[in-house]
Amino acid sequence: xxxxxxxxxxxxxxxxxxxxxxxxxxxxxxxxxxxxxxxxxxxxxxxxxxxxxxxxxxxxxxxxxxxxxxxxxxxxxxxxxxxxxxxxxxxxxxxxxxxxxxxxxxxxxxxxxxxxxxxxxxx
Amino acid sequence: xxxxxxxxxxxxxxxxxxxxxxxxxxxxxxxxxxxxxxxxxxxxxxxxxxxxxxxxxxxxxxxxxxxxxxxxxxxxxxxxxxxxxxxxxxxxxxxxxxxxxxxxxxxxxxxxxxxxxxxxxxxxxxxxxxxxxxxxxxxxxxxxxxxxxxxxxxxxxxxxxxxxxxxxxxxxxxxxxxx
Numbered sequence: 001x002x003x004x005x006x007x008x009x010x011x012x013x014x015x016x017x018x019x020x021x022x023x024x025x026x027x028x029x030x031x032x033x034x035x036x037x038x039x040x041x042x043x044x045x046x047x048x049x050x051x052x053x054x055x056x057x058x059x060x061x062x063x064x065x066x067x068x069x070x071x072x073x074x075x076x077x078x079x080x081x082x083x084x085x086x087x088x089x090x091x092x093x094x095x096x097x098x099x100x101x102x103x104x105x106x107x108x109x110x111x112x113x114x115x116x117x118x119x120x121x122x123x
Numbered sequence: 124x125x126x127x128x129x130x131x132x133x134x135x136x137x138x139x140x141x142x143x144x145x146x147x148x149x150x151x152x153x154x155x156x157x158x159x160x161x162x163x164x165x166x167x168x169x170x171x172x173x174x175x176x177x178x179x180x181x182x183x184x185x186x187x188x189x190x191x192x193x194x195x196x197x198x199x200x201x202x203x204x205x206x207x208x209x210x211x212x213x214x215x216x217x218x219x220x221x222x223x224x225x226x227x228x229x230x231x232x233x234x235x236x237x238x239x240x241x242x243x244x245x246x247x248x249x250x251x252x253x254x255x256x257x258x259x260x261x262x263x264x265x266x267x268x269x270x271x272x273x274x275x276x277x278x279x280x281x282x283x284x285x286x287x288x289x290x291x292x293x294x295x296x297x298x299x300x301x302x
Contacts (some may be wrong), residue, residue: 013168017148024144084172087263105263107175110144 004029005049008065009083010057014106018052021110028121037123040068043075050120052113055084055095063098066111072101079120083108085122143270146277147172153285162239162285167197169278170257175240175264181245182206182254184219191254199258210242217221218244219251223275225267241267243275247283255282256287 005028007018015032022030031046033039037060039053041062051069055062062082069075072090085093086121095103149169156162163181170179180196193201207215214224224242243254255278260266 011168011172013152013165014172017144017173018149019145020144064152079225085175085177085261087261105261106171107145107264 001054002027002029003049004031004046005040005117005121006031006033006039006046006051006053008033008036008051008053008057008062010034010054014054018108018113021113022117025110025114026117026123027094028117036062036065036068037122039065040075043069043078047074048078050117051080052077052117053080053082054107055082055086055091066095066098081107081120082117136210143273145169145274149173149274149277150281152166156285159286159288162282163195164254166278166282166286169274170255172268173274174257175261176257176259177261178257179261180204180256180258181214184251184253185263186250194253201256206256207250209240218242218254220244221246221249221251221279223272223279227266241271241275245277245283246279247285252287253285 005022007015007022007030008034009015009018015034019030019032022028024054028049031042031048031076032044035057036053039051040060042048043051053062053065060068062084066080066082069078080099081102081104082095082098082100083104083106084095085106102122104113104116140212152169153162156165166181167179171177176179178198179206180199180201181194182191183194184191193204209226210218214226217224221244223244226240226242237254241257243255244256263285278294
């Protein structure tokens with residue numbers, strides 16, 4: 001059975017690219033959300049094997065969504081990778097404090113992203 | 124991250140401009156834009172997410188008046204920005220002639236590190252009707268790469284229609300402006 005990745009970004013362009021990377025280079029199924037609140041809801045419904053999530057988003061940002069997912073039994077164990085343009089150390093620290101497993105910066109390299117996902121999900 | 128497990132995947136997905144997923148996504152985003160505002164938002168997203176910059180501006184080229192007007196900027200105030208001076212004589216000629224101009228000598232005052240700037244001609248029927256200026260890279264983006272050049276080319280060739288729509292007709296401007 002294919003692994004499922006929940007991709008979260010308020011940018012339609014980023015979502016398009018991440019979907020395209022997953023479709024071309026992996027067998028993972030991709031579901032999407034466009035802000036943190038929708039991500040928390042979709043994670044409960046879809047039970048993804050991994051969440052790939054932007055940080056700066058309207059309604060609820062990635063840090064808050066990450067914290068919420070860590071508090072809920074159904075999503076507590078799901079690996080979360082935060083992906084953002086903000087590479088400052090303070091941001092990365094905040095990301096790990098919110099409970100993410102990994103933190104990568106944009107622009108995302110397709111090959112590195114696939115390698116990272118495979119390190120969690122297998123090929 | 125499991126480096127050993129990742130090595131094969133990295134090798135398999137090695138940089139391949141033709142199959143660069145950014146190109147497909149950028150093309151689709153521009154083509155699906157609903158109006159000028161959405162196209163500009165798409166352009167901002169492409170530059171921020173794929174090229175690694177959050178300081179950019181779009182200048183309309185007025186060949187008749189021999190001037191450049193800021194029509195949009197993000198992350199930086201360009202009211203007093205002197206585009207011809209930033210480009211230099213050769214750079215301006217190159218961009219108006221349809222080539223991208225990349226200035227590797229631009230320096231970030233705060234860190235004194237080299238920061239590339241890119242100027243991309245937005246073209247219609249072999250004329251430059253606008254110039255996209257990418258003015259500073261994010262700290263984690265060290266330089267432009269081969270894949271970025273393909274993306275510049277795509278923006279140059281395909282951004283005019285969604286950005287300017289019916290106003291992109293080059294016949295409204297006079298060719299042969301002196302650089």
